[in-house]
Amino acid sequence: MACRALNVSRSGYYDWRDRPIPERDRDNELPLKHIEQIHIDELDKFADPAQAHEFINEIKTVFGVDNCVFLISVSDDALASFELRGIPVRDALDSAFTAMITVDPFTLAEAHDWLDHRLIGLPSPYACLCYALSAGIPRELERAAATLLDIELDHMSGSEAFPGGMFRSYPQLAHVTRMIIAADVAAKLRAFTFTVHQHPPGELASQVIVTLNTVGDLTHPDDNDLIERLDALAAALCARTEAADDAELVRTCREAAGFCHLCAAILEIFDDDLDEATLDALSAEALPTLAEARRALAVEPLLTWSLVNTIREQRAQLRADTA
Numbered sequence: 650m651a652c653r654a655l656n657v658s659r660s661g662y663y664d665w666r667d668r669p670i671p672e673r674d675r676d677n678e679l680p681l682k683h684i685e686q687i688h689i690d691e692l693d694k695f696a697d698p699a700q701a702h703e704f705i706n707e708i709k710t711v712f713g714v715d716n717c718v719f720l721i722s723v724s725d726d727a728l729a730s731f732e733l734r735g736i737p738v739r740d741a742l743d744s745a746f747t748a749m750i751t752v753d754p755f756t757l758a759e760a761h762d763w764l765d766h767r768l769i770g771l772p773s774p775y776a777c778l779c780y781a782l783s784a785g786i787p788r789e790l791e792r793a794a795a796t797l798l799d800i801e802l803d804h805m806s807g808s809e810a811f812p813g814g815m816f817r818s819y820p821q822l823a824h825v826t827r828m829i830i831a832a833d834v835a836a837k838l839r840a841f842t843f844t845v846h847q848h849p850p851g852e853l854a855s856q857v858i859v860t861l862n863t864v865g866d867l868t869h870p871d872d873n874d875l876i877e878r879l880d881a882l883a884a885a886l887c888a889r890t891e892a893a894d895d896a897e898l899v900r901t902c903r904e905a906a907g908f909c910h911l912c913a914a915i916l917e918i919f920d921d922d923l924d925e926a927t928l929d930a931l932s933a934e935a936l937p938t939l940a941e942a943r944r945a946l947a948v949e950p951l952l953t954w955s956l957v958n959t960i961r962e963q964r965a966q967l968r969a970d971t972a
Contacts, residue, residue, distance in 0.1 A: 938956055
């Protein structure tokens, strides 16, 4: 039947099938069969950008190994952070590798599609929350979705069938948001405190450490004053930078302040008053801007602050319009 469809004779087909592979074709296929791939993931885990630069230059010496392909992943914010510190890591990558491929973060629509295939029945506000938390970065979106699923499983009563009860009686949006944000803030403040501890001892460093620990108890995320506490912490951190002359310490304070400001915005947006019309209005511009603000946090905290200001003003205006 195939021979008739292709208009070839049966004898011609069998002659082609049994024909020896030409030597040139065998030579071309051989490297593909024996090629080895070496993956080096997340170059940005190097704490010191100078170490990353040195590492790239060192591994270049093995790039001549036959039948080996080297793949390295590094985030855009890490590259930008390296370059802000005067370490030309991007130049080293350009000179060491055949090609650099940029992988863009998910758009809001792409994040929705990704989640729809993994958490069937996830309501739109919770999908948007995952997007805001992840900034559209796929691995972060997966983590946000896993956290959301853990909360859902904790919320389900023993009598609810799984998966039939999945997302039928989901906990209130504000409760979910506060739980996730509180855990994220606690983890990030520990990380910021550790970073400040690495600075040379001094009065300003000590003051910053004390300030970072003034947010209060985060083990009860249903407290309604969490937004106010985050705003107060952000303002206090900004005040610490006014008379500081330590550029690294100032940057850490600004990043921590921007993070608190961003978290407060997420709490303001994803509350129990978020209706479908408001969500649609925010999805057009505010939520993509929120994702952009989170991605900018490690690169330029002041940009994050500016973007978040715009988002919070828009949310306040929408709230006033529906009042």
